[in-house]
Amino acid sequence: MTEPRWLNADERRAWLALLSINTLLPAALDTQLQAAGKLSLFDYNVLAMLSEADGRFLPMSELAARTSASLSRLSHVVTKLQRRGWVEREAHPGDARVTVAHLTEAGMETIVSLAPGHVDAVRALMLDAMTDDDVADLARIGEKIVARLDDDHWILRER
Amino acid sequence: MTEPRWLNADERRAWLALLSINTLLPAALDTQLQAAGKLSLFDYNVLAMLSEADGRFLPMSELAARTSASLSRLSHVVTKLQRRGWVEREAHPGDARVTVAHLTEAGMETIVSLAPGHVDAVRALMLDAMTDDDVADLARIGEKIVARLDDDHWILRER
């Protein structure tokens, strides 16, 4: 009967740190975004992904992939963003099953106005704590973990 | 007028990877724990922190600190765990403001039975993706970020 392998010191440190970052970082960014524009980090990311997409629109599935969200969660959130006038739903010309989420002009203005403060917060909360080498290491290790969690995650799609 | 400094390639990779891990990893662990014992990752961590504490009890504030949670969130969850017979609330002898959360025998049995499967999942989902050096790097960098987010976070308390 094999004993379950417990975590060694570094493994435990890495795991606990990730767990804490996981709770604290989104909470801090949520607070900043809530103050700046009454939206959540997830709302922001939905708008950001659309703003970077060709033509500022994406099928719901693709948008869900780029925000690591379930279709259900995304659908509810898009409904909310739609009510605020930031996103519209459109039919897909080639495939009637597909719904396309389209960033409106108002949505674009919102994200343009919010982006600088958000990027500053990301810097202040994590990037400024690291050296350039740390950032490169974190990028490399982080992508390994992402690959393990989701083999063809979109952030791994470029060369 | 200073342009807001945008993210460079590594910074963007690190940030996007962390964001994705942040969504995918808890979701995967939640799924495992939900299947194994109908509890969430947060529930599990509350039980785990109590099981490791001296006497298997902690003041609510300290338990909140060790789970990076708000007191409100913890209070709701402890109520739920109490209903399942895993935790009890007790008065603190020296300070009447303090509530002490105490792991019951049933709670201890629960966590003992769940721990091996959970640790296996943590290994399978993240640790096995990394070399030993990666793990050490992640521990070091992760703790830097935690320190930035919360200067006297409990995971930084040991020497």
Place this chain on the structure above:
DNA sequence: TTGTTTTAGTTGAAGCTTCAAGTAAGTGAA
């Protein structure tokens, strides 16, 4: 064709988290 399976998305309800407000006890200052 026709039936079956898969893909894409929506919905309502249940459960979880946050937020604001409130209670009660300890601490500190005059």
Place this chain on the structure above:
DNA sequence: TTCACTTACTTGAAGCTTCAACTAAAACAA
């Protein structure tokens, strides 16, 4: 002492996320 402030929680409501069920269209198979 007394009053004001801070600390340690709890609570209910509102909002968010997940889950299961459902619809409808596309793809596939016989």
